[in-house]
Amino acid sequence: MRAAPSTFLPEKARSVWRLQAFFESLLVALFPIAYGVLIYFFDFPLWILYSLIGFYLIFVLITVFILPPIRWRRFTYDVLEGEVDIQFGVLIVRRQLIPMTRVQHVDTEQGPLLRRYKMADVTITTAATSHRIPTLSVEVADELRDRIARLAAVAYDE
Template sequence: MELKQLEKQLPKQIKTVWRQVYSITGSLLLLVSAGLLAIFYYAEINLAFSLIGFLITLAYFLFCFLFLIPFRWKRWSYQIRHDEIEIQHGIIFRSRILVPMIRIQHVETAQGPLLRKQNLVSLSITTAAGAHVIEAVNASTSDELRHHILELVKVAKEDV
């Protein structure tokens, strides 16, 4: 089953945030690999195993930058309707979440240092079953979006 693209996508600045996250993770893995290479060298252990680990880490790093980030952004979309919020994401295992407006308890925004630098905010929609996150929206429109969702929730609860 092929899912169609929904109305809204994440802002393109999220790609920069993801690149930064993968850079931090990849750098730490490369440091560990280089450290193991140095330990194996001074302990006079066969360097082939450490070199293989280093090459795998480097391949992971390149895979994330060249394939994963653009494809992840393309597959992330959401849509806010008067009766529900639909969120789709995933590359291999696609996830489609429908959150009925009547089930929403509250809406939160969060902003870490990487999101703040790109002027983005993550939007968390909480129900009794758990929280569903829209990874990034523009900070300038996040309050409008949050209030719009809460207004739709009020209307949905009044209709019941």
């Protein structure tokens, strides 16, 4: 069996993932807020509101504080001559081998949060699907995108 990929994401990725999870958790906060508004107009049980608040706090604890370090520790990748090797997952660990001959194009992508932290995602697209290496520094992402594109062109020409 081949060795697992050895390149980790930058440590800054954990902070960015925590911030992304916090913003996403604000959407989940709408449930206890909406129920609180309903209690004001209707005679609904108060214990349900407390339960929703408790579930929300547990959700924030897990998604903002517990999962990002685990995701960071489990995400590794390597770009080899003939393939890109990606391993990721918290409960279910997945390993993807992307042959360079299958790569159609490679993109870098930045949302507002990644742009703020000078980071980018690299997306590798094949005919069947796309694969993502998230939250790399812009310099590393650009270099990785160019390297994969170069290796894919050489593999395609052979």
